[in-house]
Amino acid sequence: MAGIPDEGDSISKPNQAWAMRKRAVEHQVPLAWVTGDSLNVSTKASWPIGPYRVRVSELLEQLPAEGWTRVRAGPGAKGPRW
DSSP, X not given: OOSXXXXXXXXXXXXXXXXXXXXXXXXXXXXXXXXXXXXXXXXXXXXXXXTEEEEHHHHHHTSOGGGOOOOOOEEETTEEXX
């Protein structure tokens, strides 16, 4: 009932994110870091960096601890947290 045709491709969220990143790079959109809402990534996964694939665990080791800020969102005891 949402008006979505039965035929057509279904694209996963990770593949949608990859396509968005690719378009941004192709259009020279300046970016330093990209993140998603609730995407969990295994530290065993790898990410393309130049001509190489680097494990997520190796990338995380290179980031300073003070560069992270945990922000919680979603339902809370006093209503939604945004």
